[in-house]
Each structure stands twice: as C-alpha cells, then as structure tokens.
Amino acid sequence: STVYLNGEYMPMHEAKISPMDRGFLFGDGIYEVVPCYSGGLVGFGPHMDRMNDGLKAIGIELAMSHEEWKAIALKLDGENDGENLGIYFHVSRGADTKRAHSFPSGVKPTVFAFAFEIPPAPVADKSKANSYSVSTSTDLRWKRCNIKSTALLGNVLHYQKGVDEGNQECILFDVDGFLTEGSSTNAYIVKDGVVITAPLSNALLPGITRFMLLDILRKDGRIKVEERAVSREEFDAADEVWLTSSSKEVGPVVAIDGKPVGNGEIGDVWVVAQQLFSEGKFNY
Numbered sequence: 001s002t003v004y005l006n007g008e009y010m011p012m013h014e015a016k017i018s019p020m021d022r023g024f025l026f027g028d029g030i031y032e033v034v035p036c037y038s039g040g041l042v043g044f045g046p047h048m049d050r051m052n053d054g055l056k057a058i059g060i061e062l063a064m065s066h067e068e069w070k071a072i073a074l075k076l077d078g079e080n081d082g083e084n085l086g087i088y089f090h091v092s093r094g095a096d097t098k099r100a101h102s103f104p105s106g107v108k109p110t111v112f113a114f115a116f117e118i119p120p121a122p123v124a125d126k127s128k129a130n131s132y133s134v135s136t137s138t139d140l141r142w143k144r145c146n147i148k149s150t151a152l153l154g155n156v157l158h159y160q161k162g163v164d165e166g167n168q169e170c171i172l173f174d175v176d177g178f179l180t181e182g183s184s185t186n187a188y189i190v191k192d193g194v195v196i197t198a199p200l201s202n203a204l205l206p207g208i209t210r211f212m213l214l215d216i217l218r219k220d221g222r223i224k225v226e227e228r229a230v231s232r233e234e235f236d237a238a239d240e241v242w243l244t245s246s247s248k249e250v251g252p253v254v255a256i257d258g259k260p261v262g263n264g265e266i267g268d269v270w271v272v273a274q275q276l277f278s279e280g281k282f283n284y
C-alpha cells in the first residue's frame with residue numbers, strides 16, 4: 001500500500017522513521033482517523049479542527065492547511081485498494097538526537113498518513129447491524145483524555161480487558177461512578193426516549209461522531225438529547241446503550257458484563273438515530 005511520510009508518497013515497506021522519534025519513545029504526538037466511503041470523507045473539517053486543537057494543546061507547531069491534509073487523504077484513497085478506507089493522520093514531535101523529556105528545539109514534526117480498509121458504512125437495519133457486547137471498568141487513563149494523543153496504552157489496556165472477556169469494547173466510569181466513554185468510543189444511554197451522554201470535559205474525547213450525531217438529532221428534533229453526568233445506576237437501568245466512533249457510527253450495545261441491555265435486542269431509538277446519521281454524515 002501507499003503511505004505518506006514527511007511530504008512524500010511511498011510504498012509502506014519503504015517508509016522509515018528514526019527510533020529516536022518522540023512518537024516512538026514517548027507517544028508524543030496527535031492522530032486522527034477519518035472514514036472515506038467511495039471517495040466521500042466523513043467529518044473531515046471537524047476532524048482536522050480537532051487535530052489542530054490537539055497539536056496546539058501539546059505545543060507542536062505545524063503549518064498544514066485543511067486543503068493540504070485533504071489532498072493527502074484523497075491521494076491515499078486513490079492509490080490504495082478498497083472502496084471503504086480509514087485515513088490515519090499522525091503528527092509526532094519529531095526525532096531528537098537524545099532522549100530528554102523537554103521539548104527539543106529545531107526539530108521538525110514527523111507527519112505520517114496511511115489508509116486501511118474498513119467495513120462498509122453501517123446501515124440502520126436491525127437485521128444487518130453489528131451489535132456490541134461490552135465490559136466495564138473504572139477509567140484508569142490520564143486526566144487529559146480530551147487530547148487525541150498517540151499515547152494509547154491506557155486505552156489499549158482497557159480495550160483488551162473487553163476482548164479478554166469476550167467483548168468488543170470496555171465502557172469506563174470515573175472514580176465517582178460516572179460514565180466517561182468507551183476505550184475507543186463515546187457512550188450513550190437511552191431512557192424513556194431521551195438520549196443522554198456525558199458532557200465534554202477533560203475526561204473524554206470530543207468525538208466527531210458524537211458532535212455530528214448530537215447536532216443531527218437536535219436539528220431533527222424528534223429525539224431529545226441531554227449532555228449530563230450519567231451514574232452507573234442509570235447506565236445499568238438504561239433502555240438502550242450506544243457507542244459512537246468514526247467507523248462504528250452509532251453502535252448498539254446489547255450486553256454489558258454478560259447481562260442484556262433492555263430485552264437484549266437492538267432498540268427502536270437506535271434505528272432512528274442511525275438512519276438520521278447515515279443521511280446527514282456527509283454534510284460536515
């Protein structure tokens with residue numbers, strides 16, 4: 001496959017970075033993943049805005065416009081096989097000559113992008129949808145989860161707990177028992193027809209799918225949306241539970257720690273929400 005590295009396109013096996021790269025040594029970088037369905041990018045502008053926010057938050061200076069990023073995305077889409085691709089963008093602080101915690105001066109960020117195949121876009125059909133079973137855990141990650149850092153060890157360990165327990169995600173609760181998010185997704189409950197998700201804070205990633213879904217639901221107006229703290233008790237008593245991420249879109253959760261959510265089947269509010277999302281997702 002063809003990848004992008006520091007201004008050039010090349011076969012993946014020719015892409016080389018220094019072992020002194022701070023992305024490698026410290027996980028010192030920011031990343032994004034943007035879905036691309038038959039050439040159509042989902043949420044491109046918001047994804048790039050979030051990447052710029054992250055770069056700013058960690059003090060990496062990089063002068064790359066949305067247009068330059070988009071040209072890379074479309075080039076990778078054209079050069080790589082597959083109708084449906086995830087476009088991965090990664091900026092690390094770059095390669096120093098020594099291993100020191102302090103930011104090096106005069107070092108250029110490392111910019112990397114590649115494309116990988118993703119499943120076809122989810123459809124709002126209970127009989128065809130992927131449903132998810134999840135584990136739960138106390139959120140043991142750092143306190144700046146709003147930054148989309150490449151340092152994902154905390155997320156990886158939580159996700160792996162889910163896998164080890166036969167599930168596809170792990171939903172996290174802070175030390176006071178309030179919902180934060182999943183290890184790779186944002187999380188929602190539906191109670192009496194109202195969609196409820198944790199408010200944005202440094203405890204969770206401001207998901208682009210979350211932003212688009214809430215915007216789409218509010219503009220449609222049929223389903224009420226609340227951004228507020230969700231306790232573990234409320235979570236366990238939910239009628240429906242959903243996950244969102246760029247590749248899952250709105251993912252229905254049917255089991256939590258081996259217990260069914262509601263009647264254990266995909267819910268009716270999910271159908272409406274995923275349908276609206278499918279219709280609106282290319283408008284961002």
Ligand code: PMP
Nearest residue numbers: 184185186205207208209245246
């Ligand atoms: N939370 C975490 C921790 C994530 O890694 C992701 C996926 N990047 C999300 C939420 C969902 O974000 P998005 O909708 O932007 O893919």
